[in-house]
Amino acid sequence: MDRKNPIVIVGGGLGGLSTALALAHHGYTIRVLEGAPEFGAIGFGIQFGPNVFHALDRLGISAAVLETADSPPNVMMFDALNGHEVTRVPTGATFRERFKYPYIIIHRIDLHNVLLDACRREPLITLVPDAMVARFEDGPNGVTAMTEDGRSFRGALLIGADGIRSRVRAQLLADGEPRPNGFMGFRTIVPMREVIADVQRDIVALWAGPGFHIVHYPLRHGTLFNIVAVFRRSAHSERGDTPAYRAELEGVYRNAHPTMKALLAMLDLGRRQAIGDRDPIRHWHKGRVVLLGDAAHPTLQSLAQGACMAIEDGPCLADCIDGAGGDFEAAFRRFESARSVRTARVTLESRAVWDVYHADGIARDVYRQMLGERSEADTFRCLAWLYDGFRLADGVTGQPMRLPA
Numbered sequence: 001m002d003r004k005n006p007i008v009i010v011g012g013g014l015g016g017l018s019t020a021l022a023l024a025h026h027g028y029t030i031r032v033l034e035g036a037p038e039f040g041a042i043g044f045g046i047q048f049g050p051n052v053f054h055a056l057d058r059l060g061i062s063a064a065v066l067e068t069a070d071s072p073p074n075v076m077m078f079d080a081l082n083g084h085e086v087t088r089v090p091t092g093a094t095f096r097e098r099f100k101y102p103y104i105i106i107h108r109i110d111l112h113n114v115l116l117d118a119c120r121r122e123p124l125i126t127l128v129p130d131a132m133v134a135r136f137e138d139g140p141n142g143v144t145a146m147t148e149d150g151r152s153f154r155g156a157l158l159i160g161a162d163g164i165r166s167r168v169r170a171q172l173l174a175d176g177e178p179r180p181n182g183f184m185g186f187r188t189i190v191p192m193r194e195v196i197a198d199v200q201r202d203i204v205a206l207w208a209g210p211g212f213h214i215v216h217y218p219l220r221h222g223t224l225f226n227i228v229a230v231f232r233r234s235a236h237s238e239r240g241d242t243p244a245y246r247a248e249l250e251g252v253y254r255n256a257h258p259t260m261k262a263l264l265a266m267l268d269l270g271r272r273q274a275i276g277d278r279d280p281i282r283h284w285h286k287g288r289v290v291l292l293g294d295a296a297h298p299t300l301q302s303l304a305q306g307a308c309m310a311i312e313d314g315p316c317l318a319d320c321i322d323g324a325g326g327d328f329e330a331a332f333r334r335f336e337s338a339r340s341v342r343t344a345r346v347t348l349e350s351r352a353v354w355d356v357y358h359a360d361g362i363a364r365d366v367y368r369q370m371l372g373e374r375s376e377a378d379t380f381r382c383l384a385w386l387y388d389g390f391r392l393a394d395g396v397t398g399q400p401m402r403l404p405a
Helices: 014-025 052-059 062-068 093-099 108-120 167-173 242-252 258-264 306-322 328-357 361-372 376-387
Strands: 007-010 030-033 045-048 074-079 085-090 104-107 125-128 133-139 142-147 152-155 157-160 179-191 204-209 212-219 224-232 272-277 289-291
Touching: 007 014, 007 142, 007 152, 014 030, 014 052, 014 108, 014 125, 014 306, 030 152, 045 108, 045 212, 045 306, 052 062, 052 306, 062 104, 062 108, 085 093, 085 361, 085 376, 093 376, 104 108, 104 212, 108 125, 133 167, 142 157, 157 167, 167 289, 204 258, 204 328, 212 258, 224 242, 224 258, 272 328, 306 328
Parallel strands: 007 030, 007 157, 030 125, 074 204, 157 289
Antiparallel strands: 045 104, 074 085, 133 142, 142 152, 179 224, 179 272, 204 212, 212 224
């Protein structure tokens, strides 16, 4: 495959940019099509386990990410009804000694900007904003992406990195909408000085209750406070009806600990998001088109791994393409073989953990007891499959890439 014939990536998010950077490091010409008027992230805080650094190191951006990220001393789970600690993952010195890298929290915008800056320094990458891809045509000699405004972008391959509601996936697989799980979420960031709740402000905290939870943690070196409130939807309020949202939240959280209610009072209720995923599948490609990230394997937030799986995909897919000698079908099959079970396990374990967080009745008591009995060593063993990262079968992944000059 001619490296000067562009590889087209649909979607300029974390997965798309990671893949662009990885492919450029292998010498391929890349064109990234982003539907928004300009490249940039919207969003709030994001958590990453140490496995993300296996990919970030390959991309040459770990140091830049660490400059803007924070590393909390603990990830803690509290009972949302009585406020008692259920369990914790100590993420300090012993964690770093075991997993070689830190656990980090970072503003999504800051991480996105690190990736954007790296891509803009790479002459092989062209970033095309305001290019909303409507469909593609796959032919024997190349693939063409067509945008809503009538433009066409032709390349050797097309990579769909356009999220959980991927248009590329819709055309490629025609497998319907994502799978909703009946929960809704609100996200808010406030200045740390405006935090009114009596909470630890340097940790990642999860307050778990029957049918609801709240997560909070600091951002940007303690200057901001990120809050995520999630609940099983019981009413059918109209979109944008903020008073109805507030009433619904107050009803769901009526038996919650006072700290939870103080956190709820800080929420911006202007926008809420339905939560869901998709059932795992083995194959994410047809012809010259392949999916990655949330377009291929979206997951619930329980393990805080959705974005990390997308970033891991990038160097892996780049390695597979580079090692296939122009046989893109073989490259895509190898990519699926390397990633499908790992990402499926993230999806399925995230569902199981989600049920643990929101359990009620005696199941709740059982889960609390089980979690409370875990030692630090037990916890690290449970996380090893995930946080130790992964390698391709022949050991290619994990080796440094060519870094930009």
